[in-house]
Every structure is written in structure tokens, then in C-alpha cells.
Amino acid sequence: MTKPAIDLEADIKPVTDFRANSAAMLAQVRESGRPIILTQRGRSTAVVLDIRRYQALVDELDELRDIARGIADADAGEVVEHDEARKMVLEGLQ
Template identity: 45%
Template sequence: MIDITKDIQPLTTFRNNSVKMMQRLKKTKRPIILTVNGKAQAIVQDAAAYQRLLDLAASADVNEGIRQGLEDMREGRTRPADEVFEEMRRKYAIPR
């Protein structure tokens, strides 16, 4: 959730206090909206939060999921389903 009293800042404030602002980003995990002449121009966020957004977008996008699955196949990161099912049967003592 964005806190409009803290998370919307003029670009000059960010520029003049960048170390402090970066520390706040790491601590709060909330993005900072930077303004120029009172209008939003950019958003700064910590790298882990951005990666989480990318991961969420990828999981929500069916085409991206298919692309990742095909890439996994090409890269050999898959196993036959019967092998996985047999492993699960053994692990959880599931009868045939």
C-alpha cells in the first residue's frame, strides 16, 4: 500500500537525499513515486520488489507460462510424468 504522505516525493528531494531514500526503500519495500512539477514522472522500487512483480506478471500471463514451459523442455529441466508419479507413490506410500 502506498502512503501518499511519504511515498510521493519530488525528484529533487530524492536526488538530495538518495542514500536516505534508498534505505527507506529497503526497509519499507514500498515504491517511491517521483514527481516533476507536481506530476508523477517515475517510480523507484527495490530490486526484490520489482522481481516479485515480474514473477507475478509472468504467472498471470498464460503465454508467458507456456513460453517458460517450452524453455524448460529445451533446457532439459523436465521429467516424464510417470517418473514423478512413481516417486510420489513411494514417498507418500500411495498404493497403485
């Protein structure tokens, strides 16, 4: 999921510029793969991100949370041995 780093000159824009040039800025996001940081009164207020990139981030976060839960379960001893898991699955198929 590696994308180019944020270009501080090209990718940070005032929200007023976004209002005036939203189609061009959305095209920039799609083509560059980089987000645009929107500012209001000189402060960062929002991020415009390509939908595929956003979905990839959400999916990756879900996977990382699942991994963390699995590690926590293993650390707590809440695991099922392979043979027992196989038996449970096979019994469930009958």
C-alpha cells in the same frame, strides 16, 4: 506479495529531493517495502521500487501471462489429454 499500501505523505517525493537524498530514500524503500513515487513539476514521473519487489512483480506477471495462455489454449481446444502427454514425455526420455 502483499506489502504495505503507499503512504501518500511519506512516499511521494519531488525528484529534486531524490537527487539530494537518494541514499536515505533508497534505504526507506528497502526498509518499508513501499515504493517511492517521484514527481516533476507536480506530476508523477517515476517509481523507485526495491529490486526484490520488482523481480517478484515481473515473476508474477510472467506466471499470469502463462496462465492466460493456458486458458486461451484450453478454450480453443488446444489441449493434450493426460495419458497422451505422459506417453509423449516417456517417449522423449528414451
